Amino acid sequence: MKLSARDRALLLEGAHYDPHALLGAHPVAEGTLVRALRPLARRVSVRVGGADTALEALGDGFFAGVLPGPPPEEYRLVVAYPDGSGSVDHDAYRFLPALGELDLHLIAEGRHERLWEALGACPMVHQGVAGTRFTVWAPNARGVRVVGDFTHWERTALPMRSLGASGVWELFVPGVDAGALYKYDVLGADGAHSLRADPLARRTECPPANASVVHRGEYVWGDDAWLASRARRRPHAAPMSVYELHPASWRPGLGYRELAEELPAYVSDLGFTHVELMPPAEHPFGGSWGYQVTGYYAPTARLGTPDDFKHLVDALHRAGIGVLIDWVPAHFPKDEWALARFDGTPCYEHPDPRRAEHPDWGTLEFDYGRREVRNFLVANAVYWCEEYHVDGLRVDAVASMLYLDYSREDGEWLPNAHGGRENLDAVAFLQEMNATVYRRCPGVFTVAEESTAWDGVTRSTDHGGLGFGFKWNMGWMHDSLKYLAEDPVHRAWHHHRMTFAMHYAYSENYVLPFSHDEVVHGKGALVNKMPGDWWRRRADLRAALGFMWSHPGKQLLFMGQEFAQGAEWSETEGPQWWVLADDYVATGDHRGVRDLVRELNARYRATPALWERDTDPGGFAWVAADAAADNVLAFLRFAADGSPLLAVSNFSAVVRPDYRLGVPGAADAWREVLNTDALRYGGGGVTNPEPLKAETAPSHGQPASVTPTLPPLATVWFAPAPDPYERPSSR
Template sequence: MIAEELLDRVAAGAYHAPHDVLGLHEGRDAAGRSFWWVRARRPLAQTVTAVFADGETVPLAHVRAGIWEGRRSGRPEAYELETSYADDSGYTADDPYRHLPTVGEFDLHLIGEGRHERLWEVLGARVREDDGTRGTAFAVWAPDAQAVRVVGDFNAWDGAGHAMRSLGSSGIWELFVPAVDVGAVYKYEILTPDGEWILKADPLARLAETPPSTGSVVTSSSYIWGDGGWMTDRGVAQPANRPMSVYEMHVGSWRPGLGYRELAEPLIAHMHELGFTHVEFLPLAEHPFGGSWGYQVSGYYAPTSRYGRPDDLRYLIDELHQAGIGVILDWVPGHFPKDGFALGRFDGRPVYEHPDPRRGEHKDWGTYIFDYGRNEVRNFLVANALYWLDEFHVDGLRVDAVASMLYLDYSREDGEWEPNVHGGRENLEAIRFLQETNATAYRLHPGVAMIAEESTSFPGVTAPTSEGGLGFGFKWNMGWMNDSLVYIERDPMYRAHHAGELSFSFVYAFSENFILPISHDEVVHGKGSLLSKMPGDHWRKLANTRAYLAYMWSHPGKQLLFMGQEFGQLSEWSESRGLDWWLLDQPSHRQLQDFVGALGRTYGDHPALWARDGDADAFRRLGAPEWNPDVLAFCREDGDGGMLVSVCNFGGNPVDGMTLDLPRPGAWREVLNSDAAAYGGSGVGNLGRIHADSDGRARLTVPPLGVLWLVPD
């Protein structure tokens, strides 16, 4: 006999082990002969009959509170339940509680250790066939829950008949639900330690409803990739020694109304016209508030459904790869929002977030901080990085807000943070997490680029983890960005007194593998667009922009430019509207975009600008007999005899007959002139050719607010 209290809990869907009661269970009669109990939950039913695969039918009798049972002799078989009701309606269905667990013991061990590198194949909602039945296996980590139920449009959002089983101390709950297929909307209903039922979206959902709806959606991929050549080549590449110029964009406001699939053709054409090698998407993981630009994530494994289905995103990335364009994705493991339907207080207690608010909450952002020291949380995030690299073939992850992860006192006053075990301010658990993520990503996906948005002087961001570094492939050079923007915003009349702001970056340019970013953060919140930062009238603003970009593309490091700056967007960016593409109808803005295209193509054609970005021996400043504080000149070398000299004049007047000591005697030629008439400039230059004497000394004309790129002829 089963206790009435237990039957009531099973009937209510509030028991942690419903499979211990429901389904098939072996029994023995008084003579010791084996038989099988069949139990099912069918409230309000008139009759319930178990129909076995071998043809035997077993009528079940009502026991209590909608629980029915019967018995059969012989071996256990697959069965279905025929149910009838008083209104003469009825249905036949497979029984979820006859199925074995879909999460194996080894999977549970790996999750407990924080080492399951394909977590998305074990947790979440997975369409599969189990014992001849097609359905969906649900699994979720909720270690403090008293009970967990699956609710959705397939059970009228009443989860009492779909209570999940607890898989012991792992904290994992699991249930296979027959007949649930792609497109079903669901959530988990969790009984908290305080006895409250709460509804939560699936942390491992691979698709979510389009916001403001918050349900998770069962999905399965049928996409067939065509980028095999790209992936093979990527696997043997070293991104630091290859050209990388990145076009950063927000999908929703690039050309509003375009989904993932519709975006492919115009984006590829634009990328080819501009000569960018990579596109970087602002975060595409599901997020509840569009105004967060994707930086407050609620569904880490779900591409936002605002622009289509996951296979639509696969199509976009595949098309970009086949067009020779790499894809970088912004990734946000530093914090997550407090929205009640998502990760926060997931089972009524801190689960994904650190329980101590001194470590678990961001005061400035109103968000939670992950508990990086908890194995399952670390596993959730490491596997998520691998998920995007594996399932979507992305070529790199730009990790957001790394500085906020590294320091326990980040944006906190004295008394608001707790030192680490050594009394320091470093977040040791977060550091280990970043090291593990990078090391695992490079081990499993060689050739990708892990990129840190890190704004402090933390040592060894791009040093290997074997040497105690964080193991990133690149670090955003925020110092270069801040100094160069302060300089370029000055009136040319005063720049001569601040030349160090422009050249100071050369002191540390080779301390890390850098990317030079002019990102979305620099063109919002009252900062204005890049063009609007420039001093002077419209002609001078455009000239300054061309010169600044040419300096940036020739500076050691890779480049990143946010969308709209390539054609001189006048207003600062807003995610709520599209770019001002109409500006391309104006010749001066079209000429700026033409210049950016020439910049990108010329950059790609000259390995001196990218082959040895991190090598100080491949860079040298160039001097002249007469020093001009407005002029900055330097040489880049590729190691195979190729070189390129960049001469930058940020003064408002041309420099005629300037003497410059070039690194090689003989003929040199201009391969780029930012002041060329074709790009809207004044046309000042050297008719394409310069001669250096036997000592390498040459006389040349440097245009106003202009940059020349010179190569040996």
């Protein structure tokens, strides 16, 4: 009945790989030996049927006794505590493993595409008893125990068993239900104990608290029609304009459910097709904006529960708005209660410090060559798409993953097996992630934030590419902002910055981003990057937005920039909504820019020439690419049926009357359909109110030409008359 000194020590230390062999009910010559570990108990009895048999206290929280006959099919432990409280529970150590052999095989192979159903805390009925199965991967741990509010945070009572060579530890705990708080007490290979949050937790405490929470999803989705239509959509040949936002600060104080009441209406009114949420996964430091993740499978509890987050996504879908999320597989923080050295060894991070330490952010990089780590991340990408119905993943900091020498000096990195600087493990991971997401999730697409000239970011994996659907065009963004920062009198010398992107525009499938990265850390708001007085800066911004919306590629704009807020973004204050108030002295300035963004989106969505052939070089033709002295850029966009749109930007500060531009000869007249200098947008009102008669005078390689008046610091769109778009021209 007594334990050997070694077994007792291993159990008390949390170092026994098979506690079920010692605890629970076991046949012996005299009948059935029942042994329990209840460190806080004063007395423990075994209840079979209606009869209780007291167990003998053996010290250190151990209780044992022998029952007559074979082990009963069911029994309970009756526990009394010194404060007079007590409990009657099923014994966790009478249950068989609640994880199947197929799950273990797939985990060991690194191919469990629904890993969250195998690892983590899963409320379930097992062997006819309700409880929660706890499973965690800790391959080099000497032992793991479940700790929670159901153990009064006492660490000794619930040691887990090791399931063979899989590295998985498992324990079914009867009576534990959704809402319970828990962690894992991990005895690492280094001999040190650490209390860890669950890497696969589907819900967490609200930071700064960091316990995991047992979760059972109960949300009933209402977006079947959206998902069906999404599966048929071809995103590259469809309109896409993205409103990027930080959910916690878009309207400070709102949770997921309150956001669901306000965000869909706002985004719909402005005409954006998608929102992009900065990382929603749990993160300990709010100032990281979600880019240092500790809970990859849990939406941040700052704004509500996982079901609340589903409600937000559902509300956006029901409003016809797609949902992208920022996903951060490039690195993770070093918090001692999270992923870093999870089992006392480099577990999720690379074992070589030169590969593990991220040089820019004081974080750790994942070991993409380890199959279980790769599986953790690939399954996580699938998880957000399948469990939360998100429509796309914008993958953060891809360049930092692809290069072994990223932000490292000579001697600080090792070349790959071929002597190169490419991180071959990261390449294989990204290819697997993209291929898996596209195979499993019809209509979902991925977007790479990749800032180098890596070849084939959006090429399919079966042709050797990384397999992303889109890539942020960081070169276009940097070039455009550098050009716009110049005074108009100097822009002639920088004209190439606005034309260079077309040299590579069809090398990848691009998104044009004016993102949060450009309006933080002292960079100022978008409007304040422009030179001159307030009027000129706003005019430049309006012209830039008109140029952006007409340029090949999809568009992304960060919150607050849609109404030209003057301050850079602060995560504590959010957008400067007050500048739109009725009593604000300059309200027309900001409302005008917002009205322009609304009109840009409406015109864009109604004009197939601006999106139908985004990836086809035949959908674009320069009209005036070399008018550097005039600061003028003009080009044609063509729909699949050949319908054209002429976009003209005058980035000089002077009016240019009768400016001849070549146009296709099919139309007799061209009508101004959008003008960023219109009075209603806060402009000067230099417009072309009457249709422009096409002359048979060839120009710019086109058989005909028109001679519009070009307003200063403005972008103008022209379409063949009559205007196929039903709304009146913006004047």
